[in-house]
Amino acid sequence: MSNKKKILILILLILISCAISLFWGINKSNIGYFLPRRAIKILAIAISSCCIGYSSVSFQTITNNRILTPSVLGLDSLYMFLQTVIVYFFGSRTLSMISGYTNYFLSIGFMVFFSLILFIVLFLKENRNLYFLILSGIVIGNLFGGMTTFMQVVLDPNEFLVLQGKMFASFSNINEELLFISLLIMVALFFITIKDYNMLDVLSLGKEHAINLGINYKYFVLKNLIVISILVSVSTALTGPITFLGILVASISRELMKTYKHTYRILCSVLIGLFTLIIGQFLVEKVFSFNATTGTIINFIGGIYFIYLILKEAKR
Template sequence: MPEARAAIAAPRPPRAVAQRASPQARRLWLLAAAAVACIAAFMTLGAQGGWSFILPFRGGKLLAMLAVAYAVAVSSVLFQTITHNRILTPAIMGFDALYLLIQALVVYVFGQAAVATDHPVAAFLLEVGVMTAFACLLFRWLFADAVRSLHLMMLVGIIFGLLFRSLSSFVIRLIDPNEFLVLQDRMFANFNSVRLELLPVALAVMGAVSLLLWRMRSRYDVLALGRDIAVNLGVDYRRTLLATLAAIAALVSVSTALVGPVTFFGLLVSNLAYQLMGSDRHRHALPAAMLLAVVFLVGGQTLLERVLRLNTTVSVVIEFLGGIVFLALILRRGRR
């Protein structure tokens, strides 16, 4: 009896301590340390000249990469949650193809001078507004009658993506070759030509979207269990789904309009996050995907620019790796 009373009276370890000691927490701390190391290397490695010039110049590129890493990671993980499929990403809805079509039409109608417009913020908001409005109208139309239209949404997204790419190819054939060179720079994500005046607007939009997602954060682990279970547990499935899809559309639109299209990047970081964490819970998968995105973008840019002295865009290398991961996932599913 005295031993039993002593065991009952003994203080139990706090829950927070147990969480900090979990394998997922330790892996997140290691990822955070790697992300900080990549950021420090990017800002200091090979720095020559006055810091008054280096810090603002590199800081702007760093802030753009961090914004893209956050937007792509969050949108990819949440899109895979609501579609219950780890192979799909928001790019399946044709956002990248729509972005290229908008750029091609602008260059064809207004000429290459329109790309270097004196009102970049207005052009940026127009691009984001068009892509977000397209996504929201598509989502509202598909989910107007039945929630079972989720697979129909993916099919329609693929069809729209093919349509936009075909129209882009047609418009590109009509463009003057000299103007096509200007358009070609926007076909791939480029962090060297980011306009710093766009960052405050992009961060403001991302902040508003993040606030909406934060308010719904407790529902996503339930949504991952499936529609029927989520409804039985009291989640307003249709409203949460549409709000999440609108937030994903805004994040992808801001990221694409800011630096250009990155098709397979979200697929790469989200699946690596699942594998590394060994958990589908969003409190583990989301921060892991964001930190991995920072490591890939910032670390890859540092490696190419500062170590290898190459002018290759880091997005090309990341898209190559993401394509390999996509093929590996397809082949692994085909063997099951």
């Protein structure tokens, strides 16, 4: 089966899942209430899947590794650290009272600033290689995770319950005003990177081959790392962290799209992410009756798949 046919099948599955998700249980008396709210969820899911799909595939190409995803940079840990610091020092009421804009831009600002410091200091000034940067991200991410856990342990249980809502990705209570901002950022980055797909194809040959073929390696990698950090920050600040979705969509898209072309692979990963999140949200609402979150389900499935990938790579 050709790649185009696979893409069309994915689009068809997404349209069917969207229709089910939008119109399940709707009648003339409640359509005005449920339909707009469900449409907002679908839009938020689409933004998250686009951000995670592009960032995961391009990050694996840049690092030339099939297992690594942008989560190793520690941005998810930094996001949770920031939310925990607010509750720990200022109380859960502050976290509840600050506007969506404030928390959104504060989270994105800190995550992007942290990424820039990491990239510029370790990748440019110190002239380190990319793997040293990734290792540093893992160590710093674990540091943030440890400090976050320490503060959460000593928190009042009632305040921890408020913080717990930020620990897992959820599409049930999306701020509509932030959707438009996230969409603008995503579209702007799409136009910035649309010409990079061919260079990603070349970079997949390896660093040395890419340099020999005329790619400014450091500039191109730094530019894409910054774009990746912004996309991950936008997705995390909008809906919450989904650690294993990236490895899930990137790996499945590589298996489905038997091609080196990133146009197909990135599109496929976005579509897989969209379909997965729509189905996950539907299960949360209709099967689990909101007793679980979408992020929990995705991380459970993605974690199992991640273990499978590690065992598979170890046999090679």
